[in-house]
Amino acid sequence: MKPYIIYHMTCSLNMKVTGNFLAKYPEASEYYYKLHREYRETGAKGFICGRATMQSSFLNGERFQEEYTETVYPRVDTYMSADYGFYAIAVDTHGKLPWKENVIHDEDPGYDNCHIIEVLCENVSDSYIRYLQEKRISYIFAGKETLNIEVMLEKLNRYFNMNTILLEGGGIIGGSFEKEGLIDELARVVVPYAESEMERSLFADMNTPALNGYHMQYMEQEGDIIMLHYTKEENDD
Numbered sequence: 147m148k149p150y151i152i153y154h155m156t157c158s159l160n161m162k163v164t165g166n167f168l169a170k171y172p173e174a175s176e177y178y179y180k181l182h183r184e185y186r187e188t189g190a191k192g193f194i195c196g197r198a199t200m201q202s203s204f205l206n207g208e209r210f211q212e213e214y215t216e217t218v219y220p221r222v223d224t225y226m227s228a229d230y231g232f233y234a235i236a237v238d239t240h241g242k243l244p245w246k247e248n249v250i251h252d253e254d255p256g257y258d259n260c261h262i263i264e265v266l267c268e269n270v271s272d273s274y275i276r277y278l279q280e281k282r283i284s285y286i287f288a289g290k291e292t293l294n295i296e297v298m299l300e301k302l303n304r305y306f307n308m309n310t311i312l313l314e315g316g317g318i319i320g321g322s323f324e325k326e327g328l329i330d331e332l333a334r335v336v337v338p339y340a341e342s343e344m345e346r347s348l349f350a351d352m353n354t355p356a357l358n359g360y361h362m363q364y365m366e367q368e369g370d371i372i373m374l375h376y377t378k379e380e381n382d383d
Contacts, residue, residue: 152331162341171337183256192233193312210244219275225284230261239267241274317350332376
């Protein structure tokens with residue numbers, strides 16, 4: 147069964163997710179974090195980010211250093227516990243994130259003590275699998291060489307009882323979910339600033355209009371920052 151996916155992102159007025167807009171409106175980040183905490187309190191079971199976002203947000207840009215191992219580890223899903231309550235799901239297909247522990251430590255209570263789940267492809271190195279086992283970090287496989295999102299979501303639901311997940315990665319992973327029709331809701335925290343068209347969009351590499359198929363449900367506002375909440379339009383077919 148597929149979990150319910152809420153794509154929760156901060157973006158510029160012209161729907162860019164990279165650039166300098168957050169430096170100009172830092173209060174947007176606090177609003178975003180507040181909404182994240184509310185989603186967690188009301189039933190979301192975890193959040194998904196890509197490798198680059200996890201690396202910059204929680205690991206100060208560090209990368210895993212490979213170490214030689216003769217052991218060949220079976221590509222078998224391994225999870226340490228299904229009772230953590232809230233999870234940090236890292237789409238790290240080639241195994242590059244150097245986690246120090248099996249939970250995230252963060253000053254924001256919405257992210258603090260989230261148990262880490264690494265999402266890998268089967269061509270990941272044996273050295274990285276050994277590393278995850280030593281750190282007692284849960285990991286699942288979703289594809290041989292490239293990510294299979296539907297397999298990932300089915301396993302997250304089956305192993306960890308995740309009925310609702312926040313998608314909080316950047317435009318690349320957002321575009322990948324959108325292409326496969328896997329986003330159920332969209333929550334955009336918007337700053338009143340138009341970024342350069344060279345910056346990455348909310349749904350990267352999409353040829354269709356960014357909000358095609360979505361219906362706005364309501365708007366909230368704090369100062370200059372607004373949150374626009376959308377749901378997917380029902381298909382009449």
